[in-house]
Amino acid sequence: MAFVSVSDFEQKASVELEKNALDYYKSGAGEQLTLRLNREAFQRVVRLRFNLGFWLLGLLRLRPRCLRDVSQLEISCMILGHHIEFPLGIAPVAMQKMAHPVGEIGNARAAGVAGCIFILSTLATTSLEDLAAAAPETCKWFQLYIYKDRALTESLVRRAENAGFKALVLTVDAPVFGQRRDDVRNKFSLPSHLSLANFHGELASGVVSVIGGSGLSEYVVSQFDPTVTWQDIKWLKLLTHLPIIVKGVLTAEDAELAREFGCAGIIVSNHGGRQLDSTPATIEVLPEIVKAVGKDLVVMLDGGIREGNDILKALALGAQMVFIGRPSIWALACDGLRGVEQLLGLLRKDFEISMALTGCRTLADIQATMVVPESAYRRLK
Incomplete structure (x- = not known):
């Protein structure tokens, strides 16, 4: 099969993956409204807050510029002091060996070849140390959940530092896990031949359905600390020299708190539509977050990215880079x-085509005026 789009990969993967794994990866929370919005917003709707306080809705349009020399494109960028070949990275996804035996190492090595950032999940099926040894050239960040056992959490931070990871990505939208109904129906459990490789004993093998629902939700309730607040950023900063990025921000208010508590960056994220259903798509809230803190923090985005046009739209609305999860x-x-x-x-080739056809030679040429809602576009004409 020739793969020419993310949809082609998804179609083939839906045949290759067994149901427990497929439903875990693809599903969202509740009625999956937010899951659908993440994609549809790039195609149809953007929300922009104006001074009068109302929302303007409409079809999302690109406004290309013509007769610009786009024979040589420059699409690299600097993120937290690291040179990245193009502004796309791989988001943290748990338990990747359910998808393929090579698991997280496959994604990390591919990211290194492409010059992209790879984020390793706390709930990985490959350990921090094994991942670092297998992909030494890749720019690696570590996604962190705070456990009730703070000494355990501290050990994860130390291990990430020692293994050469370049940043901590603290997930802040998961004091509990959302109601993922497919996982409940399937009584989701991590296959018995796999384990959470950053841990030992029950912490490694405890993703099993005991009370008849999702084994992952049961694990989270028993292990994750739901008392975490912004004050815990101070605790993390005392533990590590690594920059701290908060993942899961959807409001300007929380973005401002991230700045106040000394975070280095934000990933605008709704956890792939897997936490609170009926939250907005990430591209919808990106402009207000960029307006609030975009000059002070690195603002990034995940959710719904499937083609080069999506990357361009996100950068035009103020993101400095984007991440993909499910497509990887x-x-x-x-x-x-x-x-x-x-x-x-x-995705790189698709992004380069989008840049060339909008008249953008460098990332700095991508401007907010190139992406407007249909109703605003009618007024511009």
Whole structure:
């Protein structure tokens, strides 16, 4: 099968993956409204807050500029002091060996070949140390959940530092896990031949359905600390020299708190539509967050990215880079490392075409005026 789009990878992966894993990766919370919005917002709707306080809704349009020399494109960027070949990275996704035996190592190595950032999940099926040894050249960040056992959490931070990870990505939208109904129906459990490789004993093998629902939700309730507040950022900053990025911010108010408590960056994220259903798509709230803190923090985004146009739209609205989650899993399931390499190459080429056809030679040429709602576009004409 020739893969020419993310949808092609998804279609093949839906055949390759067994139901427990497929439903875990693809599903969202509740009625999955937010899951759908993440994608549809890039195609149809953007919300922009104006001084009078109302929302303008409409079809999302690109306004290309013509007769510009786009024979040589420059799409690299600097993120937290690191040179990145193009503004796309791989978001943290748990338990990737359910998709392919190579698991997280496949995604990390592919990211390194492409010059992208890879974020390793706390709930990975490959340990911090094994991942670092297998992908030494990749710019690696570590996604952190805070456990009730703070000494355990501190050990994860120390291990990330020692293994050469370059940043901590603290997930802040998961004091509990959302109601993922497919996982409940399937009584989701991590297959018995796999484990959460950053842990030992029950912490490694405890993602099992005991009371008849989602084994992952049961694990989270028993292990994650729901008392975490912004004050815990201060505690983390005392533990580590690594920059702290908060992932899961959807409001300007929380973005401002991230700045106040000394975070280095934000990932605008709704957890792939897997936490609180009926939250907005990430691209919808991006402009207000950029307006609030965009000059002070690195603002990034995940959720709904599937083609080059999406990357361009997110950058035009103020993101400095974007991340993909599910697409990397579909590609991994299709052909391991080679599948992810092919996916990242496809997305890079698609982004370069979008840049050239909008008249953008560099990332700095991508301007907010190039992306407008249909109703605003009618007024511009």
